[in-house]
Amino acid sequence: MWEELSSEQSLETDFPGLVGTRYERASPISFNCNCFGFAIGRNEWWESGVNWPNGVPDDTVEGWVTVLRQQGYSTCDDGMLTDAFEKVAVYSQGIEATHVAHQLKTGQWESKLGWGIDIKHETLEALEGENYGNVTVFLQRLRAERSQ
């Protein structure tokens, strides 16, 4: 089932923006980590009750930005590649945060897709759509601050 869900066909069904773009599976399925932990370089699950600060909503853009700030990020204007900073892009549907991707030194983006696999994708638009909404916030921090 998981293999089926993470097949190219299924990925492109759930994320039609991937069709015609360059993307690749980066690592096997992992249940111990979600997109948030993955994006900030911590191989852990981050959600209310697990690695999440008390009193901060875990399903809003505002809440995600608050926690990302606590992890050393600050908001920035765009996802342009720079040498000094690593960037993350938060996807949302309205005020509800749905996903966060992080930028690699190559300029590619890397995303842990829920419980499934993680993929490298050329564009942020590739994951925009019905499931994740759109990228609405960019944040950055010095690359040295990434712990893994």
Add this chain to the structure above:
Amino acid sequence: MELLLERPYVPLDEGLWTKCGISSAKFYLSEWREMLDLLCDTDLVYSYFAHGASMRSATARKACLRQWLIAAARSHQASSDTPQPENEVAQRFDRYMNQWRRETWFMSSVKKRTANLNYLLIISLGKSAIPFILTDLKQRGDHWFLALRVLAEEDPSNGSEDFNWQREAWLTWGARKGYI
């Protein structure tokens, strides 16, 4: 269109109603038409509508929905504990599980994943679902821990949030109880 519904019976303490300031149930049919179309379990629908749909913020509504689906599933579970033919349970379990995964595999929130209707329908299968859940947990893994806690009414992982730890704890528990 606003409808008023009778408050349904669900096995939760009375304080929850007071806490949410609900004395009678209101909801806007248009807002939930899609859900009505999706759900076939009337009691489940009414339980949620009666409680969560009148809450103001989407976040609060979702939290309520989750709570009520679990409560309704528990209620349903009581009547589902009557032994069902194993192959029928197996078929329903597979159908709900596959649909659950298709609809939620990309989500990064356990809360959202376990609030999915199909997950609650698995819980509604009652204790007869436990062997199937444990088998899937052993073979493939997934966030079955909430369902197991609801169905077993205990938590052998002692509240751990580590996936591997929980999996091992539940599989050990299942073997000890003779489920697998």
